[in-house]
Amino acid sequence: MAGRVETTEPVGKSVPRIDAYEKVTGAVQYVDDIPFGPNLLYGKFVRSPYAHALIKSINTSKALALPGVKAVVTGKEVPNRIGLYLKDRFVFPLDRVRWIGEPVAGVIAINEEIAEEAAKLVEVEYEELPAVFDPREAIKPDAPLIHPDLGKYEVVPFIFPEPGTNISEHFKLRKGDVDSAWSQCAAIVEDDFFVPQIQHVPIEPHCAVARWDKDGTVTLWAASQSPFAQRDLIAQSLDIPHGNLRVIAPYVGGGFGGKAGVSIEANVVAMSRAVPGYPVKVRMTREEEFLGTNVRQSCAAHYKIGCDKDGNLLAYECQYYFGGGAYNEYGVNITRAAGYSCTGPYDVPNVKGDSYCVYTNTQVGSAMRGFGMPEIHWGLEQMMDRLAEKIGMDKAEFRRRNCVRPGDKILTGMTMPQVDLVKCIDLVTKAINWDKKDKPSAPHKKRGKGIAIMWKAPAMPPNPGSQAIVRFNEDASVNVFVGGQEIGQGTFTVMAQMAAETLGVPYEWVRITANPVDTKYSPYEWQTVASRLTWSMGNAVKAAAEDARQKILQVVAEYWKEDPKDLDIKNGVVVSYKSEREQSLKKMVVYGLPNENYEGWQGGPIVGSGKFMPTYVTGLDPETGQGTRAVVHYTVGAQAVDIEVDTETGQIEVLKIASAYDVGKAINPDLVMTQIEGGAVHGLSAAYEGFYFDERGKLINNSLVDYKIATVMDIPKEIHGDIVETPLEDGPWGARGVGEHVMVQTAPAIANAISDAVGVRINTLPLSAEKVYLAMMKK
Amino acid sequence: MLHEITLTVNGEQRTVAVKSHHTLLKVLREQLGITSPKIGCENGECGACTVLMNGKAVNSCLVLAVEADGAVIETVENLSKEGELHPLQQAFVEHNAIQCGFCTPGMIMSAKGLLDRNPHPTVDEVKEALAGNLCRCTGYIRIVDAVMDVAKKGDA
Numbered sequence: 013m014a015g016r017v018e019t020t021e022p023v024g025k026s027v028p029r030i031d032a033y034e035k036v037t038g039a040v041q042y043v044d045d046i047p048f049g050p051n052l053l054y055g056k057f058v059r060s061p062y063a064h065a066l067i068k069s070i071n072t073s074k075a076l077a078l079p080g081v082k083a084v085v086t087g088k089e090v091p092n093r094i095g096l097y098l099k100d101r102f103v104f105p106l107d108r109v110r111w112i113g114e115p116v117a118g119v120i121a122i123n124e125e126i127a128e129e130a131a132k133l134v135e136v137e138y139e140e141l142p143a144v145f146d147p148r149e150a151i152k153p154d155a156p157l158i159h160p161d162l163g164k165y166e167v168v169p170f171i172f173p174e175p176g177t178n179i180s181e182h183f184k185l186r187k188g189d190v191d192s193a194w195s196q197c198a199a200i201v202e203d204d205f206f207v208p209q210i211q212h213v214p215i216e217p218h219c220a221v222a223r224w225d226k227d228g229t230v231t232l233w234a235a236s237q238s239p240f241a242q243r244d245l246i247a248q249s250l251d252i253p254h255g256n257l258r259v260i261a262p263y264v265g266g267g268f269g270g271k272a273g274v275s276i277e278a279n280v281v282a283m284s285r286a287v288p289g290y291p292v293k294v295r296m297t298r299e300e301e302f303l304g305t306n307v308r309q310s311c312a313a314h315y316k317i318g319c320d321k322d323g324n325l326l327a328y329e330c331q332y333y334f335g336g337g338a339y340n341e342y343g344v345n346i347t348r349a350a351g352y353s354c355t356g357p358y359d360v361p362n363v364k365g366d367s368y369c370v371y372t373n374t375q376v377g378s379a380m381r382g383f384g385m386p387e388i389h390w391g392l393e394q395m396m397d398r399l400a401e402k403i404g405m406d407k408a409e410f411r412r413r414n415c416v417r418p419g420d421k422i423l424t425g426m427t428m429p430q431v432d433l434v435k436c437i438d439l440v441t442k443a444i445n446w447d448k449k450d451k452p453s454a455p456h457k458k459r460g461k462g463i464a465i466m467w468k469a470p471a472m473p474p475n476p477g478s479q480a481i482v483r484f485n486e487d488a489s490v491n492v493f494v495g496g497q498e499i500g501q502g503t504f505t506v507m508a509q510m511a512a513e514t515l516g517v518p519y520e521w522v523r524i525t526a527n528p529v530d531t532k533y534s535p536y537e538w539q540t541v542a543s544r545l546t547w548s549m550g551n552a553v554k555a556a557a558e559d560a561r562q563k564i565l566q567v568v569a570e571y572w573k574e575d576p577k578d579l580d581i582k583n584g585v586v587v588s589y590k591s592e593r594e595q596s597l598k599k600m601v602v603y604g605l606p607n608e609n610y611e612g613w614q615g616g617p618i619v620g621s622g623k624f625m626p627t628y629v630t631g632l633d634p635e636t637g638q639g640t641r642a643v644v645h646y647t648v649g650a651q652a653v654d655i656e657v658d659t660e661t662g663q664i665e666v667l668k669i670a671s672a673y674d675v676g677k678a679i680n681p682d683l684v685m686t687q688i689e690g691g692a693v694h695g696l697s698a699a700y701e702g703f704y705f706d707e708r709g710k711l712i713n714n715s716l717v718d719y720k721i722a723t724v725m726d727i728p729k730e731i732h733g734d735i736v737e738t739p740l741e742d743g744p745w746g747a748r749g750v751g752e753h754v755m756v757q758t759a760p761a762i763a764n765a766i767s768d769a770v771g772v773r774i775n776t777l778p779l780s781a782e783k784v785y786l787a788m789m790k791k
Numbered sequence: 792m793l794h795e796i797t798l799t800v801n802g803e804q805r806t807v808a809v810k811s812h813h814t815l816l817k818v819l820r821e822q823l824g825i826t827s828p829k830i831g832c833e834n835g836e837c838g839a840c841t842v843l844m845n846g847k848a849v850n851s852c853l854v855l856a857v858e859a860d861g862a863v864i865e866t867v868e869n870l871s872k873e874g875e876l877h878p879l880q881q882a883f884v885e886h887n888a889i890q891c892g893f894c895t896p897g898m899i900m901s902a903k904g905l906l907d908r909n910p911h912p913t914v915d916e917v918k919e920a921l922a923g924n925l926c927r928c929t930g931y932i933r934i935v936d937a938v939m940d941v942a943k944k945g946d947a
């Protein structure tokens with residue numbers, strides 16, 4: 013460590029990413045890069061050609077007869093259901109398929125080509141059933157029932173399916189009295205909005221390798237945000253003792269929620285059981301990634317919102333119908349999150365919200381960056397604009413007036429924790445010169461500005477835990493063991509900063525021992541989701557480092573015959589404020605310290621452990637959604653955009669996006685900025701993304717040519733970011749998460765700017781030049 | 792049917808027997824153990840597999856291995872020498888132009904392909920050179936800044 017830069021007290025400093033070197037040199041191994049040797053077998057899925065059908069029979073004999081084919085696995089081999097919040101699916105379906113692309117069987121062969129060939133030879137006899145694709149259709153009483161057994165599924169206590177319908181969750185929010193509030197409103201707006209299914213499109217496709225050893229131990233290597241949750245769910249479903257199932261998850265090449273929970277992994281484990289001792293690899297092609305892995309749910313929303321003549325919000329009514337896809341085991345909680353946050357970041361006295369998760373015969377809707385919030389903010393942030401317009405109030409001012417403030421009793425009855433949303437609004441309006449309208453670059457172009465604000469709580473069970481271990485080496489370098497996953501967000505860097513700060517050692521002395529996360533050795537972490545790691549895993553790391561620190565101080569205090577309270581660790585050296593003595597950490601953190609005249613020793617290898625689990629989240633009343641504490645906290649933020657619309661083509665150019673988020677404390681300010689920038693572009697890209705289906709429910713745009721994501725050519729000229737730091741009560745150094753929030757309200761901010769520029773409203777995503785042009789024509 | 796090809800990969804001559812329909816990407820990853828070119832689409836749409844072939848950035852998923860017979864191939868593994876990062880790698884680190892890192896090897900090779908033939912490109916030229924490399928994480932800004940930084944210093 014000599015001769016290198018040493019950063020002391022690194023919290024709040026923009027230290028370089030801890031994973032940068034291995035990533036720029038090509039040394040990083042993602043799952044697909046791990047060598048398994050010539051014994052490796054390859055798996056391919058047989059996929060359903062029908063959106064909804066009964067499986068009458070599966071004949072595997074032709075496939076099995078192909079030389080090189082090792083096994084074919086179907087649903088009957090895995091008869092237990094699986095799911096995170098609602099156990100509504102089989103690993104491979106037993107009797108029914110529910111979307112075009114659903115894996116019906118898994119073929120294992122000695123190479124990919126043979127596996128692919130064999131997959132075509134598996135003969136499945138189907139009886140086609142009527143299908144339904146749109147949640148608004150699927151809730152109708154005569155809609156085809158996608159899950160006739162819904163009433164028999166195991167479900168967590170806070171999710172409420174409605175058996176006999178396609179509704180897998182209905183969240184109700186009732187506050188005040190909406191019905192009598194309308195008469196007091198000076199202005200009311202009411203409208204419908206729609207958000208299509210979109211996909212995460214990580215550049216790394218899903219990949220998993222599984223090996224079922226003859227002694228019953230099972231290893232799964234997966235591109236995964238959720239190694240522990242996968243272990244739990246797969247162990248339950250496949251009757252494997254948890255201790256026998258080892259999930260190994262190296263760096264993830266982009267997650268965004270798409271690698272949360274379980275998608276292909278249980279299938280691959282089930283397949284590997286058929287070929288004991290052989291590793292089996294399944295990697296999604298890009299087409300399969302679109303067709304067969306999880307997506308963001310669609311959402312049809314209806315809003316009615318009113319305010320008084322001074323612009324104070326009085327009443328808010330909404331219905332959200334999430335198109336959850338074929339299985340809603342994860343999606344039900346997105347709908348719940350949308351329900352308990354249904355007003356967006358506004359303080360409204362009277363609220364009636366209904367949020368439904370609805371089965372549809374499409375890809376499985378699941379977690380995606382924002383978890384329900386982009387879907388609901390798309391409409392509600394446009395409605396707030398329209399209400400402000402109606403009452404004749406500046407749109408930023410309208411939001412300042414009505415946005416949530418700490419101490420408010422928010423829609424669920426919970427007291428709003430510390431945040432400063434007004435400051436976020438002030439910063440983005442300033443950054444974008446809100447009051448000034450700039451000249452367009454050509455006579456046929458029009459400039460416009462738009463603003464949108466957001467909130468999002470980590471949406472999860474009440475009690476997801478984090479665990480961390482801090483262990484010293486002889487040279488006083490430190491290994492921090494965590495089970496959270498580095499998916500690009502920079503969590504390893506932030507954890508190293510927190511450990512170093514707590515221990516009193518330079519940042520450069522810390523290594524994060526979590527690549528791969530390995531459920532056999534790594535501390536527990538629920539999942540890398542919900543923007544929860546900085547806060548939750550951070551608290552665990554801080555506790556573990558504090559534990560180790562105390563142990564060191566104890567040993568040195570005894571050695572010096574002083575009080576540990578007078579001692580501190582500074583830059584890797586224990587110092588006494590009382591006697592001004594110093595003791596380097598080197599060696600002593602492993603070998604301990606000798607007593608006087610070497611009359612014995614004390615201390616020994618230093619290891620600290622810590623955990624964090626929120627203990628204060630309460631249940632909510634199923635009829636009203638009211639309760640003491642619905643969520644752990646909220647992160648809030650604002651975005652403002654400056655755009656130019658070509659009136660001859662409808663083309664929109666986003667010139668500038670300004671964002672401000674209240675992160676509590678930026679542990680690494682530049683990494684927060686990289687989230688803000690990447691999120692703004694992700695949000696911009698997502699505004700133009702959407703799945704297109706043919707009338708049978710087959711996905712049409714299943715390649716990167718037809719499903720476009722933003723390239724370097726599409727980025728705004730300028731992305732501005734501001735960081736607000738209002739400390740979170742139980743965050744490490746006050747920090748709260750920001751990974752997802754940064755893209756939530758980009759689309760409505762753009763829509764609001766379009767309205768400002770050319771006076772048209774777009775209610776249905778995706779945006780397109782054509783849509784804007786046609787809307788202008790209609791005007 | 793197997794074909795024997797000889798190519799120079801990262802300065803070393805390698806001879807391998809390849810199947811006629813296998814791509815350079817597959818051979819690099821599976822037969823030569825060079826895994827920095829990534830599989831993102833195998834269809835020329837993402838740039839994650841970009842390598843330099845005879846000095847030019849190509850999508851290695853679109854090149855048949857037999858076509859690479861006699862070619863000089865360079866991947867990101869070859870850039871850092873004796874523990875010293877290449878200026879592009881250094882710039883990517885300094886600008887935090889990396890998040891998940893999956894696009895990074897391809898990005899760096901596309902940028903190197905550009906700077907090797909045009910050491911002082913404009914921002915637009917940089918964007919054009921990177922237009923085929925998708926990144927879902929960073930929003931590209933840092934990547935363009937990093938490449939421009941090297942271009943300005945002119946020491947690539």
Ligand code: FES
Pocket residue numbers: 829830831832833834835836837838839840841850851852853
């Ligand atoms: S893998 Fe070659 S371009 Fe995507």
Ligand code: FES
Pocket residue numbers: 215265266500888889890891892893894895925926927928929
């Ligand atoms: S850093 Fe993740 S795709 Fe570029």
